[in-house]
Amino acid sequence: MKVIVCKDYDDMSKKASELVISNMIEKPQIKFGFATGSSPIGLYKNLIAAQKEGEISFKYAKSVNLDEYVGIDKANEQSYSYFMDENLFDHVNINKENTHLPYAPENDEKYAIEYRKILDDFGQRDIQILGLGPNGHIAFNEPADKLNRRASIIKLTDSTIEANSRFFENEDEVPKYALSMGVEEVFDAKTLIVLASGKSKHEAVKRLLNDDTISTELPCSLLNLHPNVYLFVDEEAYNG
Ligand code: GLP
Numbered sequence: 001m002k003v004i005v006c007k008d009y010d011d012m013s014k015k016a017s018e019l020v021i022s023n024m025i026e027k028p029q030i031k032f033g034f035a036t037g038s039s040p041i042g043l044y045k046n047l048i049a050a051q052k053e054g055e056i057s058f059k060y061a062k063s064v065n066l067d068e069y070v071g072i073d074k075a076n077e078q079s080y081s082y083f084m085d086e087n088l089f090d091h092v093n094i095n096k097e098n099t100h101l102p103y104a105p106e107n108d109e110k111y112a113i114e115y116r117k118i119l120d121d122f123g124q125r126d127i128q129i130l131g132l133g134p135n136g137h138i139a140f141n142e143p144a145d146k147l148n149r150r151a152s153i154i155k156l157t158d159s160t161i162e163a164n165s166r167f168f169e170n171e172d173e174v175p176k177y178a179l180s181m182g183v184e185e186v187f188d189a190k191t192l193i194v195l196a197s198g199k200s201k202h203e204a205v206k207r208l209l210n211d212d213t214i215s216t217e218l219p220c221s222l223l224n225l226h227p228n229v230y231l232f233v234d235e236e237a238y239n240g
Contacts, residue, residue, distance in 0.1 A: 001229040003209065005238050009197045013042025016193055016232045020047060023127055023191070024056040032063040033128035033186075034088070035139075036080040039195040040129050041087055048091040058094035064122050065101040066130070066139040066186065069175035070111075070153060074103065078167060104179040107153055112179055115151040119185050128189035132196050135159050136204040136218040140180035147216045148182040163200070183222060192229045194220075202240035205233055 006012040020043065024030050034040070050056045065080060074081040081101050089099060100118050104111035130138055135157065141147050142157045155177055156164075165171040186192075196205050207218055208231075214221045223229050 001209075001224065001226075001231055003231045003233065006232055006234045008234050008236075009042055012195060012197055012232045012234045013046055016043045016195060016230075017046035017050070019193065019230060020127060020129075021050050021056055024058075024061070027126060028057060029060040029062075030127065031123065031125045032061060033125040033181075033189055034063050034065050034084060035129045035131050035195075036065070036067075036083045036087075037131045039131035039197060043129070043195065044088040048088065051092050058092040061094055062098040062122070063094070063100065064119060064125065064181075065099075066128075067178050067180040068102040068104065070104045070107050070177035070179055071175055073105070074101075078173075102151065102179040102181075104153060104177075107177050109153055112151045112153055115179060115181075116185075119151065119181070125189035127191050127193055128186060130186070130192055130194045132194065132201055132204050132208075132220050133160055134163050134200045134204060136207065136220040138183070138219045138223070139186055140178040141183055141186070141219045143217045143219060145216060147219060147222075148180075149184040150182040151179065151185060152182060153177055154180050183219065187222070187226055190228060192223065192226055194223065194229060194231045195233075196231065196237040197234045199236050199240060201233075201237040205231075205237050206240070 006015055068080045072079045102115045135143055140154045161174045165174050168174050204220055208220045
């Protein structure tokens with residue numbers, strides 16, 4: 001794993017976007033795996049700016065997304081679909097037909113099966129962007145004694161509901177289930193770009209980098225098994 005310690009959130013976003021931009025220049029028909037949450041917003045802003053400057057184009061880019069809440073409409077402001085439009089897709093020249101997000105209007109495993117098929121048809125991603133949950137989750141693969149290989153509906157832990165409640169009116173509004181890529185699918189990308197910023201990520205980052213063991217109880221520890229991971233971490237997440 002290549003660890004890049006950055007001064008703060010902006011520096012992390014800048015350094016990560018430089019890596020993404022160089023990959024996009026090299027391969028305009030790039031295949032992305034995108035993430036949501038606060039971690040990649042700065043990176044997406046920089047990509048929007050780079051396209052405005054004429055440095056890059058999304059014309060031939062394609063994407064899939066990591067996860068989505070169950071039971072939330074695409075038009076709902078809390079949906080990850082809405083997030084992607086707001087924070088990236090509506091500001092760049094990507095063809096929305098080439099973007100794919102998981103969607104589960106209700107808690108039914110059939111939506112997970114549908115998303116597996118979409119991922120299979122999409123093929124290997126060049127870059128997967130990833131954030132970390134404060135509890136070390138990747139996508140919505142929560143700490144557990146077993147993790148799913150393929151896309152599945154996952155019951156969110158209380159700590160994730162609490163962490164994500166900042167985006168909702170209150171904790172009761174946070175969906176209790178999410179449809180998430182499985183670990184095997186998350187890892188089926190040539191390069192993983194992981195973003196970790198702020199003190200709340202320190203424990204997960206510290207254990208990811210220092211634990212002698214790999215455990216499904218700390219899903220991000222599995223990142224140590226991937227051959228091409230860049231961890232962009234700011235000083236607060238790195239030092240605590
Ligand atoms: C969320 C998402 C993850 C995201 C992580 C970190 O629950 N399911 O895909 O990477 O938690 O979120 P944030 O970047 O807002 O800290």
